Amino acid sequence: MVVRDSLKEWLVVEGFSVDMAQSGAEAVELLAANDYALMLLDIKMPGMDGVEVLRIAKEMRAELPVLMMTAYGTVETAVDAMKMGARDYLMKPFDIDALIAKVVQQYESLQMVTGRVIEVGAVIMATGSAFFDPSEGSDAHGYNLPNVITGIEFERLVSGTGPYGGKLLRPSDGKPARKIAWLQCVGSRNLQQKADYCSSVCCMYSIKEALLAKSKSGDTVDTAIFYMDMRTFGKDFQRYRDSAEMESGVRFIRSRVHSIEPDGGSLRLHYLDSECRQHDELFDIVVLAAGQRPHDGTEDLAKSAGIELNPMGFCRTEDCFSTRTTREGVFAGGSSSGVKDISESVIQAAGRACAPRIGTSLLYAMFQGNCQALP
Structure with missing residues (x-):
């Protein structure tokens, strides 16, 4: 119980929302009542063991990622569990950093697959530049x-x-x-x-x-x-x-x-x-x-955002407004619109941040993920 409570505290500190189950039966009940992004499952539990809970969980939600926790003597069981659909397993006693890393990895994989949809007042393309x-x-x-x-x-x-x-x-x-x-x-x-x-x-x-x-x-x-x-x-x-x-x-x-x-x-x-x-x-x-040149992926990002590129491959902007792209509400910042030094980029960023049309709702589009243009 001490280990279970400590595990919850560690995950909460990392920003995750966590529910704990004291038995396999309780875990199944929670799974039926809630929509979870990940299940951490111990193979050894009172009553219903982890393998049986895994089987039921996969019947209820086949796409649910499951990480198994096991002691040395049950490694073969953990491997069998992975054949049933578990994503990975951790050996006990496990290092907390290793556990957090695996949880974060599963979360990022889920985000890449499902993505997120958010509404913002404007999008700023702040992609930076690459070099030859x-x-x-x-x-x-x-x-x-x-x-x-x-x-x-x-x-x-x-x-x-x-x-x-x-x-x-x-x-x-x-x-x-x-x-x-x-x-x-x-x-x-x-x-x-x-x-x-x-x-x-x-x-x-x-x-x-x-x-x-x-x-x-x-x-x-x-x-x-x-x-x-x-x-x-x-x-x-x-x-x-x-x-x-x-x-x-x-x-x-x-x-x-x-x-x-x-x-x-x-x-x-x-x-x-x-x-x-x-x-x-x-x-x-x-x-x-x-010399500088457009970042790899600028063309794909521009297509996703529904904007045009200039002949050099950077975001096309209006002649008298260096941050306005060809689509309303999508702005270019720094070297995304052309080659610039640091001082120019800072001045342009300040100008864009002070524009009254944007307000406080912004999305900065960089190369950490994809953006989908909405009509």
């Missing part, structure tokens, strides 16, 4: 070579909780990095990659990372940014770029990189400058500034 994966396709930008990494991977590399404790070392051999290059527009402004648009954030985060490399190394690292055009269009962004070049010594090289090849433990970059002169230069690390 240079490992896909034939144009890999040298990503298959050692020490060629993406901008996100560089952030992790120099993090204090990263693989080298914040030290700027080459991933391939752990040696100090003395020269680092950033390649812009990887997966952006590229018709072959079906992304002819500017990703808008890559220039600024590359400058930030170059300055971070300078800071981490005590200003001993040579940093170079290879670009077509620097898109520094935000407030004070151009000043930040000028400061990086004039005060911190970050090199900005307007160019088109032709290829990258290994050279000993380093990487040799071949490129053409703005006057079409060919150059090559050795670097320890090459960072690919991978």
